[in-house]
Amino acid sequence: MYGLIFDIDGTILDSMHIWIKPLEDIFKKYGYDLNKIPKEKKGEIEALPFYDMCEFLAENIARDMTKDKVIEYFEQAIENAYANDLLPKNGAVDFLKDLKKKGYILSVASSTDYKYLEKALKRIEIFDLFDFVATPDTIGYNKSEKDFWEYSIKKHGKFPDNLILFDDALYAIKAAKREGIKTIGIKDFPWNEKEWDYIKKEADYFVDEISNFDIENL
Known part of the structure; x- marks a missing residue:
């Protein structure tokens, strides 16, 4: 039985606007x-952990802002959204619950800080479906790095080709595939x-909605 790895933002949660819109705005400014x-x-x-991204912006883009000011700029929108507002994507909750009932081991692989994910996943009552959560702030590696995926492989206790990653980001799909993980x-x-055509070429499979994927026919 496959071990299943799930990105959260853009895959399980309809949340990318919380990150991308402020990022686009600060670049444009x-x-x-x-x-x-x-x-x-x-x-x-986009793969940078939150505080590393803020440091990058302060040093390379918003040169008149300190790292702390950039953090404040993002946190005003982000923390409240994860705690109170963000909703799951269509069919995602039932999809995860069904997989859990069938005995699959589920894990999280996200670039978002654990403290934000925990609030959102508990609020929509899916936090306990996951056996473990891997984020850069908890394991010390980014999703673009080999060590991030080696951590997930080891925690699942399976060979890489017996793991499947569900993700909406090209860089993550490419990084996981380099380690032998199947990708959706x-x-x-x-x-x-803008990345979708590349994702379709790179991923082993692709779907419009996560709930459309039939793992039993893999």
Whole structure:
């Protein structure tokens, strides 16, 4: 039986706007266009843990803002959204509950800090479906790094080709595939629309909604 790894933002939660819109706005304010950055570099930025991303912005984009000011800029919107507002994507909760009932081991692989994920996943009552949660702030590695996926592989206790990642981000799909993990690309328009053709080529499978994937026919 496969071990199943789930990204959260854009895959389980309809939440990418909470991250991307403020990121696009801060780039635009300082004369840059996030969407014109090469896709690999854009993926690297989006893969950064929250505090590393804020440091990157303070040092490279918003040069008149300190790291603490950039953190404050994001946290005003983010913490409240995860605690109170963000909703699961269509069919995602029932999909996860059904997989759990069938005996699959589920885990999280996210770039978002654990403290935010925990609030959202508990609020929509799916936190306990996951056997473990891997985030850069808890394990010390980013999703673009080999060690991140080696951690998940070891925790699942399976060979990589017996693991499946569900993710909406090209960089994460590519990184997991390099370690031998099977990948399912999830459409999350408009946020991954510019990457979608690349995701379809890179991922082993792809679906418009996570609930459309029939794992029994894999």
